[in-house]
Amino acid sequence: MTAQKLRSEEMNRLSPEAFRAAEKFPIYVLLQNIRSMWNVGAIFRSCDAARVEKVIITGYTATPPRKEIDKTALGATEWVAWEHVQNPLDAIASLKANGVKIAALEITTQALRYDSLSKEHFPLCLIVGNEVSGIDDDVLAMCDLALEIPQYGVKHSLNVAVSVGIALFELIKASQRIV
Protein backbone atom coordinates (compact mmCIF):
# COMPACT_ATOMS: atom_id res chain seq x y z
CA MET A 1 0.00 0.00 0.00
CA THR A 2 1.29 3.38 -0.92
CA ALA A 3 -1.64 5.57 0.21
CA GLN A 4 -1.82 9.28 -0.55
CA LYS A 5 0.90 11.65 -1.65
CA LEU A 6 1.63 14.31 0.93
CA ARG A 7 1.05 17.91 -0.10
CA SER A 8 3.97 20.31 0.42
CA GLU A 9 2.27 21.92 3.39
CA GLU A 10 1.90 18.52 5.08
CA MET A 11 5.62 17.82 4.99
CA ASN A 12 6.52 20.11 7.86
CA ARG A 13 9.46 21.61 6.04
CA LEU A 14 11.36 24.46 7.64
CA SER A 15 10.89 28.09 6.80
CA PRO A 16 14.02 29.84 5.47
CA GLU A 17 14.38 31.58 8.86
CA ALA A 18 14.08 28.31 10.77
CA PHE A 19 16.58 26.68 8.40
CA ARG A 20 19.18 29.38 9.05
CA ALA A 21 18.74 28.98 12.81
CA ALA A 22 18.63 25.18 12.84
CA GLU A 23 21.51 22.91 13.81
CA LYS A 24 23.12 21.58 10.63
CA PHE A 25 24.66 18.24 9.76
CA PRO A 26 28.45 18.68 10.17
CA ILE A 27 29.04 18.67 6.43
CA TYR A 28 30.58 21.29 4.11
CA VAL A 29 30.57 21.09 0.32
CA LEU A 30 33.38 22.69 -1.68
CA LEU A 31 32.95 23.20 -5.43
CA GLN A 32 36.12 23.49 -7.50
CA ASN A 33 35.75 24.79 -11.06
CA ILE A 34 32.22 23.51 -11.69
CA ARG A 35 31.40 24.67 -15.19
CA SER A 36 27.63 24.13 -15.32
CA MET A 37 25.34 26.49 -13.46
CA TRP A 38 22.66 23.80 -13.71
CA ASN A 39 24.94 21.61 -11.59
CA VAL A 40 25.69 24.41 -9.11
CA GLY A 41 21.97 25.02 -8.63
CA ALA A 42 21.10 21.34 -8.28
CA ILE A 43 23.88 20.95 -5.69
CA PHE A 44 22.44 23.89 -3.70
CA ARG A 45 19.04 22.20 -3.79
CA SER A 46 20.57 18.96 -2.45
CA CYS A 47 22.48 20.94 0.20
CA ASP A 48 19.16 22.38 1.33
CA ALA A 49 17.62 18.91 1.61
CA ALA A 50 20.73 17.62 3.41
CA ARG A 51 20.86 20.69 5.67
CA VAL A 52 24.62 21.20 5.35
CA GLU A 53 26.70 23.79 7.19
CA LYS A 54 27.93 25.66 4.14
CA VAL A 55 28.73 25.54 0.43
CA ILE A 56 32.17 26.92 -0.49
CA ILE A 57 32.44 28.10 -4.08
CA THR A 58 35.95 28.26 -5.52
CA GLY A 59 37.83 28.82 -8.77
CA TYR A 60 35.71 29.72 -11.77
CA THR A 61 32.53 28.14 -10.38
CA ALA A 62 29.73 30.69 -10.81
CA THR A 63 28.28 32.29 -7.68
CA PRO A 64 24.68 33.33 -6.95
CA PRO A 65 22.72 35.31 -7.82
CA ARG A 66 22.45 33.99 -11.40
CA LYS A 67 19.19 33.04 -12.99
CA GLU A 68 20.80 29.90 -14.49
CA ILE A 69 21.73 28.73 -10.98
CA ASP A 70 18.33 29.52 -9.53
CA LYS A 71 16.60 27.54 -12.28
CA THR A 72 17.70 24.38 -10.44
CA ALA A 73 18.40 25.79 -6.95
CA LEU A 74 14.76 26.89 -6.60
CA GLY A 75 15.69 29.56 -4.10
CA ALA A 76 18.04 27.45 -1.95
CA THR A 77 20.88 29.95 -2.39
CA GLU A 78 18.81 32.30 -0.22
CA TRP A 79 19.00 30.16 2.92
CA VAL A 80 21.82 27.63 2.46
CA ALA A 81 24.96 29.36 3.77
CA TRP A 82 27.66 29.84 1.15
CA GLU A 83 30.82 31.78 0.55
CA HIS A 84 33.14 32.41 -2.35
CA VAL A 85 36.86 31.78 -1.87
CA GLN A 86 38.83 32.19 -5.07
CA ASN A 87 41.61 29.74 -4.26
CA PRO A 88 40.39 26.33 -2.99
CA LEU A 89 43.73 25.81 -1.20
CA ASP A 90 42.98 28.82 1.01
CA ALA A 91 39.52 27.49 1.81
CA ILE A 92 40.91 24.05 2.67
CA ALA A 93 43.61 25.51 4.92
CA SER A 94 40.96 27.48 6.78
CA LEU A 95 38.67 24.45 7.16
CA LYS A 96 41.56 22.29 8.41
CA ALA A 97 42.50 24.96 10.96
CA ASN A 98 38.96 24.57 12.27
CA GLY A 99 39.23 20.79 12.59
CA VAL A 100 37.28 19.91 9.45
CA LYS A 101 38.41 16.75 7.60
CA ILE A 102 38.70 17.09 3.83
CA ALA A 103 37.26 14.38 1.58
CA ALA A 104 37.63 14.34 -2.20
CA LEU A 105 34.75 12.77 -4.09
CA GLU A 106 37.04 11.20 -6.63
CA ILE A 107 38.12 7.77 -7.81
CA THR A 108 41.76 7.41 -6.77
CA THR A 109 44.20 4.60 -6.10
CA GLN A 110 43.36 4.82 -2.39
CA ALA A 111 39.71 5.84 -2.32
CA LEU A 112 37.38 4.51 0.38
CA ARG A 113 33.81 3.45 -0.30
CA TYR A 114 31.51 6.47 0.03
CA ASP A 115 29.43 4.64 2.63
CA SER A 116 32.27 3.51 4.89
CA LEU A 117 32.64 6.57 7.14
CA SER A 118 31.47 7.11 10.71
CA LYS A 119 31.02 9.91 13.23
CA GLU A 120 34.77 10.23 13.88
CA HIS A 121 35.29 11.53 10.31
CA PHE A 122 33.18 14.63 10.98
CA PRO A 123 33.00 17.57 10.62
CA LEU A 124 33.82 16.83 7.00
CA CYS A 125 34.12 18.86 3.81
CA LEU A 126 33.21 17.04 0.59
CA ILE A 127 35.11 18.40 -2.42
CA VAL A 128 33.93 17.96 -5.99
CA GLY A 129 35.77 19.13 -9.07
CA ASN A 130 35.25 20.04 -12.66
CA GLU A 131 32.81 17.95 -14.72
CA VAL A 132 35.54 16.77 -17.10
CA SER A 133 38.88 16.98 -15.32
CA GLY A 134 37.76 16.34 -11.74
CA ILE A 135 39.61 17.74 -8.74
CA ASP A 136 42.94 19.43 -9.47
CA ASP A 137 46.01 17.52 -8.28
CA ASP A 138 47.16 20.27 -5.91
CA VAL A 139 43.73 20.29 -4.25
CA LEU A 140 43.64 16.48 -4.09
CA ALA A 141 47.05 16.51 -2.41
CA MET A 142 45.55 18.50 0.51
CA CYS A 143 42.68 16.07 1.09
CA ASP A 144 42.64 13.72 4.06
CA LEU A 145 40.77 11.03 2.18
CA ALA A 146 39.04 10.25 -1.10
CA LEU A 147 35.58 8.74 -1.43
CA GLU A 148 34.39 6.61 -4.33
CA ILE A 149 30.90 5.57 -5.35
CA PRO A 150 31.32 2.06 -6.86
CA GLN A 151 29.96 2.09 -10.41
CA TYR A 152 29.07 -0.70 -12.79
CA GLY A 153 28.60 0.88 -16.19
CA VAL A 154 30.40 1.91 -19.33
CA LYS A 155 31.04 5.52 -18.40
CA HIS A 156 33.53 6.39 -15.70
CA SER A 157 31.45 8.85 -13.78
CA LEU A 158 28.04 9.97 -12.64
CA ASN A 159 26.87 13.52 -13.23
CA VAL A 160 28.55 15.69 -10.58
CA ALA A 161 25.26 16.91 -9.05
CA VAL A 162 23.92 13.36 -8.89
CA SER A 163 27.12 12.09 -7.27
CA VAL A 164 27.02 14.89 -4.67
CA GLY A 165 23.42 13.91 -3.86
CA ILE A 166 24.35 10.24 -3.43
CA ALA A 167 27.34 11.12 -1.25
CA LEU A 168 25.49 13.69 0.90
CA PHE A 169 22.69 11.37 1.92
CA GLU A 170 25.24 8.74 2.92
CA LEU A 171 27.27 11.31 4.83
CA ILE A 172 24.19 12.31 6.82
CA LYS A 173 23.94 8.71 8.00
CA ALA A 174 27.70 8.39 8.54
CA SER A 175 27.76 11.55 10.69
CA GLN A 176 25.48 9.75 13.17
CA ARG A 177 27.11 6.31 12.97
CA ILE A 178 29.11 5.13 15.98
CA VAL A 179 31.43 2.22 15.26
Place this chain on the structure above:
Amino acid sequence: MTAQKLRSEEMNRLSPEAFRAAEKFPIYVLLQNIRSMWNVGAIFRSCDAARVEKVIITGYTATPPRKEIDKTALGATEWVAWEHVQNPLDAIASLKANGVKIAALEITTQALRYDSLSKEHFPLCLIVGNEVSGIDDDVLAMCDLALEIPQYGVKHSLNVAVSVGIALFELIKASQRIV
Protein backbone atom coordinates in the same frame (compact mmCIF):
# COMPACT_ATOMS: atom_id res chain seq x y z
CA MET B 1 46.18 9.98 1.88
CA THR B 2 44.25 10.24 -1.33
CA ALA B 3 46.99 9.31 -3.84
CA GLN B 4 46.47 9.62 -7.59
CA LYS B 5 43.29 9.98 -9.58
CA LEU B 6 42.61 7.02 -11.82
CA ARG B 7 42.46 7.70 -15.54
CA SER B 8 39.35 6.45 -17.36
CA GLU B 9 41.26 3.58 -18.94
CA GLU B 10 42.42 2.40 -15.50
CA MET B 11 38.88 2.03 -14.20
CA ASN B 12 38.13 -1.23 -16.00
CA ARG B 13 34.74 -0.06 -17.14
CA LEU B 14 32.73 -2.28 -19.46
CA SER B 15 32.53 -1.84 -23.21
CA PRO B 16 28.98 -1.22 -24.52
CA GLU B 17 28.93 -4.82 -25.83
CA ALA B 18 30.05 -6.24 -22.48
CA PHE B 19 27.45 -4.08 -20.70
CA ARG B 20 24.63 -5.44 -22.86
CA ALA B 21 25.74 -9.02 -22.17
CA ALA B 22 26.41 -8.56 -18.44
CA GLU B 23 24.09 -9.66 -15.65
CA LYS B 24 22.21 -6.61 -14.38
CA PHE B 25 21.04 -5.57 -10.93
CA PRO B 26 17.35 -6.60 -10.69
CA ILE B 27 16.16 -3.01 -10.97
CA TYR B 28 13.88 -1.29 -13.51
CA VAL B 29 13.28 2.45 -13.68
CA LEU B 30 9.96 3.79 -14.98
CA LEU B 31 9.69 7.48 -15.93
CA GLN B 32 6.21 8.99 -15.88
CA ASN B 33 5.80 12.38 -17.58
CA ILE B 34 9.31 13.68 -16.99
CA ARG B 35 9.37 17.09 -18.60
CA SER B 36 13.08 17.86 -18.71
CA MET B 37 15.28 16.08 -21.22
CA TRP B 38 18.24 17.07 -19.07
CA ASN B 39 16.70 14.91 -16.33
CA VAL B 40 15.97 12.01 -18.70
CA GLY B 41 19.59 12.02 -19.89
CA ALA B 42 21.03 12.27 -16.37
CA ILE B 43 18.82 9.36 -15.27
CA PHE B 44 20.12 7.27 -18.18
CA ARG B 45 23.67 8.07 -17.10
CA SER B 46 22.88 6.92 -13.54
CA CYS B 47 21.17 3.80 -14.89
CA ASP B 48 24.38 2.99 -16.76
CA ALA B 49 26.44 3.41 -13.58
CA ALA B 50 23.91 1.33 -11.62
CA ARG B 51 23.69 -1.30 -14.37
CA VAL B 52 19.91 -1.59 -14.29
CA GLU B 53 17.80 -4.05 -16.30
CA LYS B 54 15.82 -1.48 -18.23
CA VAL B 55 14.44 2.06 -18.35
CA ILE B 56 10.73 2.28 -19.22
CA ILE B 57 9.70 5.61 -20.69
CA THR B 58 6.00 6.48 -20.41
CA GLY B 59 3.55 9.30 -20.96
CA TYR B 60 4.95 12.46 -22.50
CA THR B 61 8.54 11.77 -21.35
CA ALA B 62 10.81 12.30 -24.36
CA THR B 63 12.52 9.24 -25.84
CA PRO B 64 15.99 8.93 -27.39
CA PRO B 65 17.47 9.87 -29.77
CA ARG B 66 17.32 13.57 -28.87
CA LYS B 67 20.38 15.73 -28.62
CA GLU B 68 19.03 17.34 -25.44
CA ILE B 69 18.88 13.90 -23.79
CA ASP B 70 22.32 12.88 -24.97
CA LYS B 71 23.84 16.08 -23.59
CA THR B 72 23.55 14.52 -20.14
CA ALA B 73 23.23 10.81 -21.05
CA LEU B 74 26.68 10.89 -22.70
CA GLY B 75 25.80 7.95 -24.92
CA ALA B 76 24.18 5.76 -22.23
CA THR B 77 20.96 5.46 -24.26
CA GLU B 78 22.99 3.34 -26.71
CA TRP B 79 23.64 0.50 -24.25
CA VAL B 80 21.19 0.85 -21.33
CA ALA B 81 18.10 -1.13 -22.38
CA TRP B 82 14.94 0.98 -22.66
CA GLU B 83 11.48 0.85 -24.12
CA HIS B 84 8.65 3.27 -24.64
CA VAL B 85 5.19 2.33 -23.35
CA GLN B 86 2.68 5.13 -23.74
CA ASN B 87 0.47 4.20 -20.79
CA PRO B 88 2.38 3.59 -17.53
CA LEU B 89 -0.49 1.41 -16.27
CA ASP B 90 0.15 -1.05 -19.13
CA ALA B 91 3.86 -1.14 -18.33
CA ILE B 92 3.16 -1.75 -14.63
CA ALA B 93 0.69 -4.57 -15.38
CA SER B 94 3.29 -6.24 -17.58
CA LEU B 95 6.03 -5.88 -14.95
CA LYS B 96 3.73 -7.27 -12.23
CA ALA B 97 2.85 -10.25 -14.44
CA ASN B 98 6.59 -10.95 -14.51
CA GLY B 99 6.93 -10.83 -10.73
CA VAL B 100 8.43 -7.36 -10.49
CA LYS B 101 7.50 -5.32 -7.40
CA ILE B 102 6.53 -1.71 -8.05
CA ALA B 103 7.97 1.05 -5.85
CA ALA B 104 6.99 4.71 -6.13
CA LEU B 105 9.72 7.19 -5.26
CA GLU B 106 7.30 9.54 -3.59
CA ILE B 107 6.55 10.96 -0.16
CA THR B 108 3.23 9.44 0.92
CA THR B 109 1.39 8.79 4.15
CA GLN B 110 2.79 5.23 4.15
CA ALA B 111 6.21 5.58 2.55
CA LEU B 112 9.12 3.45 3.73
CA ARG B 113 12.66 4.79 4.09
CA TYR B 114 14.49 4.42 0.77
CA ASP B 115 17.24 2.42 2.48
CA SER B 116 15.01 -0.09 4.30
CA LEU B 117 14.57 -2.73 1.58
CA SER B 118 16.21 -6.13 1.22
CA LYS B 119 16.66 -8.88 -1.35
CA GLU B 120 13.07 -10.11 -0.98
CA HIS B 121 11.77 -6.86 -2.52
CA PHE B 122 13.49 -7.58 -5.86
CA PRO B 123 13.15 -7.59 -8.81
CA LEU B 124 11.87 -4.06 -8.30
CA CYS B 125 10.73 -1.22 -10.56
CA LEU B 126 11.36 2.29 -9.26
CA ILE B 127 8.80 4.79 -10.55
CA VAL B 128 9.42 8.51 -10.70
CA GLY B 129 6.95 11.11 -11.82
CA ASN B 130 6.72 14.61 -13.17
CA GLU B 131 9.06 17.26 -11.72
CA VAL B 132 6.17 19.33 -10.34
CA SER B 133 3.17 17.06 -9.81
CA GLY B 134 4.98 13.80 -9.01
CA ILE B 135 3.46 10.41 -9.79
CA ASP B 136 -0.16 10.42 -10.96
CA ASP B 137 -2.67 9.03 -8.46
CA ASP B 138 -3.80 6.18 -10.73
CA VAL B 139 -0.18 5.08 -11.15
CA LEU B 140 0.48 5.41 -7.41
CA ALA B 141 -2.56 3.24 -6.71
CA MET B 142 -0.91 0.36 -8.61
CA CYS B 143 2.36 0.52 -6.66
CA ASP B 144 3.25 -2.10 -4.07
CA LEU B 145 5.14 0.36 -1.92
CA ALA B 146 6.40 3.92 -1.77
CA LEU B 147 9.94 4.96 -0.90
CA GLU B 148 10.94 8.24 0.70
CA ILE B 149 14.33 9.91 1.03
CA PRO B 150 14.19 11.76 4.38
CA GLN B 151 14.92 15.44 3.78
CA TYR B 152 15.82 18.25 6.15
CA GLY B 153 15.45 21.45 4.16
CA VAL B 154 13.03 24.16 3.16
CA LYS B 155 12.02 22.71 -0.18
CA HIS B 156 9.94 19.58 -0.33
CA SER B 157 11.90 17.70 -2.94
CA LEU B 158 15.25 16.94 -4.47
CA ASN B 159 15.75 17.25 -8.22
CA VAL B 160 14.25 14.12 -9.82
CA ALA B 161 17.51 12.96 -11.41
CA VAL B 162 19.37 13.44 -8.12
CA SER B 163 16.71 11.53 -6.18
CA VAL B 164 16.83 8.65 -8.69
CA GLY B 165 20.62 8.51 -8.26
CA ILE B 166 20.33 8.43 -4.46
CA ALA B 167 17.65 5.72 -4.61
CA LEU B 168 19.42 3.56 -7.22
CA PHE B 169 22.68 3.27 -5.31
CA GLU B 170 20.75 2.25 -2.19
CA LEU B 171 18.70 -0.25 -4.20
CA ILE B 172 21.89 -1.88 -5.49
CA LYS B 173 22.87 -2.53 -1.89
CA ALA B 174 19.34 -3.60 -0.90
CA SER B 175 19.16 -6.11 -3.76
CA GLN B 176 22.06 -7.98 -2.15
CA ARG B 177 20.95 -7.58 1.49
CA ILE B 178 19.69 -10.69 3.27
CA VAL B 179 17.74 -9.98 6.46
